[in-house]
Amino acid sequence: MITGASTGIGKVTAVALAERGFELTLVCRDPQKAEAAVAEILAKTPGAKVEVMLADLSSQESIRKLAADFKARHARLDVLVNNAGAILMERRTTVDGIEATFATNHLGYFLLTNLLLELLQASAPARIVNVSSAGHKGGKLDFDDLNHDKGYAGIRVYCDSKLANLYFTYELARRLEGTGVTVNSLHPGVVASNFGQGDGSRWFRVLMKLGKPFLRSVDKGARTSIYLASSPEVEGVSGKYFIDCKPRQSSRRSQDPEIARQLWQVSEKLTGLPASP
Ligand SMILES: NC(=O)c1ccc[n+]([C@@H]2O[C@H](COP(=O)([O-])OP(=O)(O)OC[C@H]3O[C@@H](n4cnc5c(N)ncnc54)[C@H](OP(=O)(O)O)[C@@H]3O)[C@@H](O)[C@H]2O)c1
Numbered sequence: 657m658i659t660g661a662s663t664g665i666g667k668v669t670a671v672a673l674a675e676r677g678f679e680l681t682l683v684c685r686d687p688q689k690a691e692a693a694v695a696e697i698l699a700k701t702p703g704a705k706v707e708v709m710l711a712d713l714s715s716q717e718s719i720r721k722l723a724a725d726f727k728a729r730h731a732r733l734d735v736l737v738n739n740a741g742a743i744l745m746e747r748r749t750t751v752d753g754i755e756a757t758f759a760t761n762h763l764g765y766f767l768l769t770n771l772l773l774e775l776l777q778a779s780a781p782a783r784i785v786n787v788s789s790a791g792h793k794g795g796k797l798d799f800d801d802l803n804h805d806k807g808y809a810g811i812r813v814y815c816d817s818k819l820a821n822l823y824f825t826y827e828l829a830r831r832l833e834g835t836g837v838t839v840n841s842l843h844p845g846v847v848a849s850n851f852g853q854g855d856g857s858r859w860f861r862v863l864m865k866l867g868k869p870f871l872r873s874v875d876k877g878a879r880t881s882i883y884l885a886s887s888p889e890v891e892g893v894s895g896k897y898f899i900d901c902k903p904r905q906s907s908r909r910s911q912d913p914e915i916a917r918q919l920w921q922v923s924e925k926l927t928g929l930p931a932s933p
Pocket of ligand 1: 660661739843846848849
């Protein structure tokens with residue numbers, strides 16, 4: 657399963673995994689873009705097994721329905737790539753009343769993964785891949801204002817959400833020790849995708865457009881996701897942060913296990929999952 661597979665890094669990841677013989681579920685919110693992605697996959701890999709499941713990953717009800725429908729249709733899940741993400745220059749709240757960047761980029765990964773965790777464990781060896789960003793270095797979680805009610809700066813809030821991806825990865829890796837399910841995170845590079853084009857501010861869109869010739873291609877940007885999802889080299893490797901298919905140190909702040917545990921507990925409350933030890 658690949659989230660945010662309609663475009664960008666997620667779509668290239670899907671194309672590559674189809675070429676490697678994976679049976680794919682593309683999670684997309686826009687049916688037309690999803691169909692175009694499927695057509696592209698089938699053009700490159702005729703006969704590829706690929707389905708679309710529509711979901712808005714900023715909505716917890718939509719995520720619950722996605723997980724339930726997936727479990728009703730499939731007896732196993734070998735790889736989950738949490739890739740869907742957004743940067744929002746203006747503060748928005750979701751149908752659940754949660755700030756939308758945090759809801760999509762962090763709680764979306766957290767809730768979907770937890771709802772599919774039993775299935776992943778039953779399918780072990782299995783893998784979870786969380787697309788984060790080097791932008792996590794600019795993040796710092798304020799547990800008194802995770803909803804960013806007090807003040808909002810789109811880039812900072814995005815960086816916080818990508819830092820949350822790392823806390824989530826490291827805490828989940830600790831919880832999954834010995835289960836045969838691995839979880840790793842990555843920075844794809846600064847990639848010439850559609851990132852920020854729909855929801856970024858005008859200046860951010862212009863910046864990304866001007867910068868496009870100097871940015872990494874989407875094909876290159878997807879390499880580490882593809883590697884973590886499929887390479888035998890990372891079998892059994894868990895709880896790491898990768899750049900260019902190599903394990904790297906994430907920021908010191910991101911490695912604080914107390915904050916990771918605290919974020920896990922808060923995320924359980926915010927998503928209505930039962931409290932775990
Ligand atoms: N591009 C970069 O330089 C860069 C750098 C570091 C990290 N990243 C990370 O890489 C990941 C992929 O980004 P990208 O560069 O490929 O950007 P992209 O081209 O904008 O793709 C983002 C994907 O996420 C989907 N998405 C966003 N919000 C969603 C929601 N609420 N529900 C369902 N799907 C949603 C988008 O769907 P639609 O097509 O419907 O919009 C799209 O498929 C993100 O997690 C991002 O944070 C990117």
